[in-house]
Amino acid sequence: MMTSSSADLLSTEPAVGAIQRHLDGVIDDLLSSLPAPERLSAEQRRAVIARYTAVLEGNFIYWMTGAWLAVKSDAARAKIMENLHEEVRDAHPLMMRRFATAARAVPTEIDVLAVQKNLTAVRLFIGRLSAVRIIVTMAFFEGLIQRFMPYLAELARLQGSEEMEYTDVHGVCDITHTEELYRALQAEMTLATDPAAAAENLFEGVELLHALIVDIVAGSSAPRRSIRRLQLEGV
């Protein structure tokens, strides 16, 4: 189905390399800013796991489905389908729930509301189905999650949990997987024909997701008053 010329592919290669370097830098910065698990209180550790669960358990497959609806290239479709297949076949949301339950960190209303604002922003971004930007966002997320797993596992261990299937499965550093993901990005960039989309911020989804991860780690940036208002409005 995809019939890009090799000249077209070559012209996107430097751009893809630059995107990957940028995302790796954002991930490095984010990981180096994490507070040491042993310096957090038990409640702070519980809350990080709970907020992470509130975001990932019910949204990852939804985001991936949005990516599937948005992309046009065979390479991107194959990559996303492989991911969705694994998520559903191996019941990753159940794995996530087991991890949170064993660490006594099932999300409370406060945990859910703490990530609500930025989670909504990511949902609306995905809903715009902007193919290249969604793949860039996915590449950021996958790279980050993989490297975040030892931290999440350590939080759970300090909470007395031994249930590590979720972090073991998602912490595998798969070079081939990453290469395929960037090949998919290259294929989507080659197919991108919408000049308006090209002019928009390529890293919009990355920025929104970054804000959401900061909320997961540090608690909501929204003042308590705003959280109370969200509760009252039932948002």
Ligand SMILES: [Fe+2]
């Ligand atoms: Fe997963």
